[in-house]
Amino acid sequence: MHTILPPNKLPKNLKPVQVLQAISSSLLTETLFVSVLSGGEAAHAVKRFSGLYTGPYFDDSTATNITTQLGTHAYLPCKVKQLGNKSVSWIRKRDAHILTVDRFTFIADDRFQAFLVESTDTWTLQVKYVQARDAGQYECQVSTEPKMSHFITLHVVVPKIEITGEPDMYVKMGSTVKLRCVITQSLEEPAFIFWYHDGQRVLPIDKSPYDIKAEREGPETTVSTLIIHYTTTEDSGNYTCTPSNLDSSSVLLHVLNGEHPAAMQRGKNSASPIPAWSHLSIGLGLTACTPPRFAIAVALTLAIISEIIAC
Template identity: 85%
Template sequence: MIALGAVLLTVVSLKFCVITEQLYFFEVLTLIVVFSGGEAAHAVKRFTGLYTGPYFDPTTATNITTQLGTHAYLPCKVKQLGNKSVSWIRKRDAHILTVDRYTFIADDRFQAFLVESTETWTLQVKYVQARDAGQYECQVSTEPKMSHFITLNVVVPKIEIVGEPDRFVKVGSKVELRCVITQALEEPAYIFWYHDGQRVLKYDKSAIDIQLEREAPETTISTLVIYYANPEDSGNYTCSPSNLDSSSVLLHVLNGEHPAAMQRGKNSASPIPGWSHLSVALGLAACTPPRFAIAFTLTLAMISELISY
């Protein structure tokens, strides 16, 4: 009886184990199906969401402002792009600039590249010119086409040398030429001065110096200082910042001369001395005795010479 009981107990235990394993397997299988279904549903939800295909990130910029001569970067963030292409088109002439990474314009200043981590197709415009300003279209090759427009604003800094275009100074005097650059988003990388085409170098600071200061967020001033001007310092001085236009002034170093006399001497359009007096004499001769006309003309000429000195 004891042996028979042991056998029956063993059989019951084995059946219980089999049933337990089946239940366990069923529970595990159920958990797997539920988990997989949930993940699959989550995955589908993550992929589709509100959109079933490509769409533009609503945070993408619509206005970009850059400075003349610098590089501009126009971003176009496209989500769920898949196998679609991204093109950049210049709106003013409908010129296709790029398609994906390929450039379709002869101007090599334009280039498109993808920043994969942010899903952003960026159009780069190197050494921006004033004519580059305007709207650009980022287009996705869906049916119908999807477009995102960005306006590029180009700021053109102003540059001038303060004062008259012709500067007159005496020998030995101190000269300061101030070149002011305003409306500049970025400070120039350098500002060179040229004297009659030759770059001015400040080897001897006791004779000449170049000072640079950033006066305001959008204003830079470069000052050329000549401590003791001499006749050799006369000539054209040009202020030339990086990637910007230049400005010039004419410096005249006088050795005892009067500026007005110097200007008259250089004016090729000035009348020949004596012609004005002769005209007066001819006019008077028509209505007065010749002797009076000649005397009046000679007097006028003498007064004119005295005034010129």
């Protein structure tokens, strides 16, 4: 391996032209190292550039678009060759906020961090637990004069979640119920999907009426199914599907013991009109043009008929 020699260490019989050629040849073939010496021995060496130094430049293979899912970690790479003693900064374009300079963070949000992968000369901006507002353009800037910039756009995919069917479900006591929680536009499968009944986690243990099944349907869809066997009135209540790092979805289950759903809805909503009173008001309206006894009789008859039909 050749070493770079200063002019005073070269052979004295060389002509000036030969001295310049020797130094130039050495620069073109050697790799410059910056060493920290401790006790006369090199503690470590960092590769800075190879060949004749011409200044920093961005690698053409550096990505310009990164897509990640809500709640996951995003990694924005910036590959800079021949960086030398220049600094690398990351800047958020929407508010021109300086996020990092080299390995130092300049924002109160500790989700942002920059680190260097020396083997690939890549400065990477890490964004932890990505939020929807993190979407947008980021600038990787090198402290040359004038400044050099490479822009990367971060796209954030927000999965959708729903329990299929109506928000209120009515079933007969003793029947089997299947609640399907469908998660779409999900780039990554959730680490877990929990079900809750009135705030208490549903656990499919031995002798439990519950079964839970989860499966991946396609590249961006996950389905979790809660099965309730031999339902009783105690199974009524709110059921919530909660995946990891995502919003939840709920449904209200009503287990009927010989009751009619319409009657339950009337009892649940005091603002709903009662048919008997509506028919009675019709009868009272007839008193303006008919004898009072006849109008009241008509109203009572209509109210009785409507209650019989409702039951």
